[in-house]
Amino acid sequence: xxxxxxxxxxxxxxxxxxxxxxxxxxxxxxxxxxxxxxxxxxxxxxxxxxxxxxxxxxxxxxxxxxxxxxxxxxxxxxxxxxxxxxxxxxxxxxxxxxxxxxxxxx
Numbered sequence: 468x469x470x471x472x473x474x475x476x477x478x479x480x481x482x483x484x485x486x487x488x489x490x491x492x493x494x495x496x497x498x499x500x501x502x503x504x505x506x507x508x509x510x511x512x513x514x515x516x517x518x519x520x521x522x523x524x525x526x527x528x529x530x531x532x533x534x535x536x537x538x539x540x541x542x543x544x545x546x547x548x549x550x551x552x553x554x555x556x557x558x559x560x561x562x563x564x565x566x567x568x569x570x571x572x573x
Contacts, residue, residue, distance in 0.1 A: 468500060476508030478533060491560075506534040540564050544572045 471480045479502075486501035487494040504510045511517070538561045546554060550571025559567075 471502055476504050477502060478505040479503040503532050540567060542572055546571050547573050
């Protein structure tokens with residue numbers, strides 16, 4: 468972990484248990500370590516082993532890092548009082564959209 472933390476482009480390295488707690492993930496679906504790249508870094512195979520021609524000049528997209536955590540939810544109707552309070556009280560995650568659409572709109 469210490470060696471990985473010192474690499475350029477690495478923002479965060481967590482153990483399985485720490486990653487499960489930090490990101491609210493099931494521990495049985497996580498490897499020994501979770502390595503998160505910084506805003507300008509995509510972690511993966513080397514450029515020589517990837518065929519980037521199919522991207523048509525677009526940049527390679529990763530699952531995102533900590534800089535990509537903010538997800539803006541926009542709805543065509545206002546939230547009811549209960550869900551408006553929830554939205555102000557905690558960091559929303561991308562999968563929260565389902566609950567908000569089904570239960571939180573006026």
